[in-house]
């Protein structure tokens with residue numbers, strides 16, 4: 001049967017220590033299937049992995065009417081590597097239309113015109129992409145008029161105001177039947193995993209985060225508990241998954257919903273993980289989550305000192321609140337992850353070093369250290385543009401020159417250039433993980449061979465991220 005829509009998740013050169021299902025593509029697929037389209041999902045990170053040339057061969061073999069591709073900002077260079085080949089395949093008639101969607105085109109829709117592509121979709125893709133498929137494949141409606149569609153055809157470029165999915169409960173569950181569900185893994189779990197999202201949006205305004213855009217702020221949308229529990233049951237019963245990662249940006253924002261989901265999860269007996277903020281948890285909630293199988297919780301500490309965190313990172317959370325949250329998580333038997341960003345504007349090297357003492361004092365199970373990357377549509381991006389640290393043409397250069405580096409916020413006046421910032425990252429990792437206390441703790445908690453393999457995966461992934469890249 002010929003494929004109407006081939007949805008592609010590009011091969012990522014980073015993040016080899018975690019592989020989650022591409023939920024966004026799976027939502028698009030189930031929505032399109034409901035409309036009668038034949039859909040296939042190609043996740044180029046699943047075995048056999050499909051880096052650029054192999055991916056092009058696959059597209060040529062499948063010959064879909066539409067290729068839909070998701071684009072993260074870090075993947076722009078990888079995309080640039082296959083773009084000439086993709087354009088040639090189109091000319092050769094291997095597929096009909098290329099449509100780009102996902103995070104980068106949502107934050108920076110101008111990219112479609114800048115790199116000479118024809119179609120894009122901004123933000124939630126279910127309604128807009130379905131309408132675009134109706135227009136391109138069934139001749140229903142004018143494709144250039146669809147809300148949320150970015151077009152660059154016949155010498156005309158348009159970015160139509162998007163419309164977010166108002167009611168998430170009306171969406172079909174993600175089309176996991178189109179995914180290789182055995183391929184996904186999460187180093188926190190030794191079980192078969194999947195992911196699930198309960199809400200879309202984030203009401204906070206962290207200066208470094210793409211989540212803090214107008215669109216997200218104005219648009220918190222939650223699913224009903226019955227829908228979340230029905231999807232969890234499907235994941236467990238149909239796909240045999242025992243560990244679920246909730247990928248909501250701030251899982252505990254709606255505490256009532258979390259308590260309700262916890263009630264249902266206790267019956268299902270699944271393990272699960274999530275990420276949230278320290279100012280939207282409390283001891284009782286974490287205890288309920290622990291009882292309901294929560295195995296891991298990640299908190300964004302983000303900046304080293306309260307001064308930097310509150311005045312520059314836009315995150316008004318005190319060190320004290322972090323201490324409470326990590327302690328409550330530990331008392332509830334939940335593994336904790338501290339996510340740290342260093343190198344904020346005005347942050348001196350000595351302040352960045354304080355990050356390490358803060359993190360050690362919180363005693364998380366895992367810690368993840370990253371320099372401050374500049375992502376489009378963030379407050380840090382606007383600041384970096386105003387200061388001449390980056391120019392708006394950088395993103396299309398990433399595509400044209402196949403650059404795989406999202407820029408970091410450099411401050412040469414404090415000796416904080418890219419090289420030094422990476423050096424900080426390496427040093428933090430060594431000093432956090434290579435402590436006898438930390439090593440024995442990791443090995444004591446879970447000692448199955450698969451757990452140890454998972455920890456090795458994290459270590460190898462971090463090594464690759466901070467060491468190999470630098471050497472290249």
Ligand code: B12
Nearest residue numbers: 020023024068069070072073101102103121124125210211
């Ligand atoms: C889960 C997750 C991951 C997972 C899995 C990613 C995956 N394959 O989906 C892992 C852990 C691997 C990951 C890694 C990273 N992530 Co991440 N991740 C997320 C998270 C929390 C949820 C994604 C999700 O499932 N959303 C739910 C689905 C339903 O929404 P969606 O993916 O946006 O898809 C919808 C639309 O975007 C659109 N759409 C998507 N694709 C397409 C394609 C077409 C053709 C069309 C028409 C529409 C369309 O339609 C979908 C349905 O409405 C988001 C934050 C968030 N809540 O979105 C961050 C987020 C996507 N990650 C982000 C980042 C920065 C990263 C990392 C760079 C982190 C790091 N420092 O290492 C890496 C980079 C990954 C890479 N490829 O290089 C940023 C992206 C910023 C950007 N400009 O690209 C986000 C937005 C977080 C943030 N707030 O800053 N991530």
Ligand code: SF4
Nearest residue numbers: 202206209211212249
């Ligand atoms: S860092 Fe987290 S809380 Fe802050 S804006 Fe982004 S998603 Fe929201």
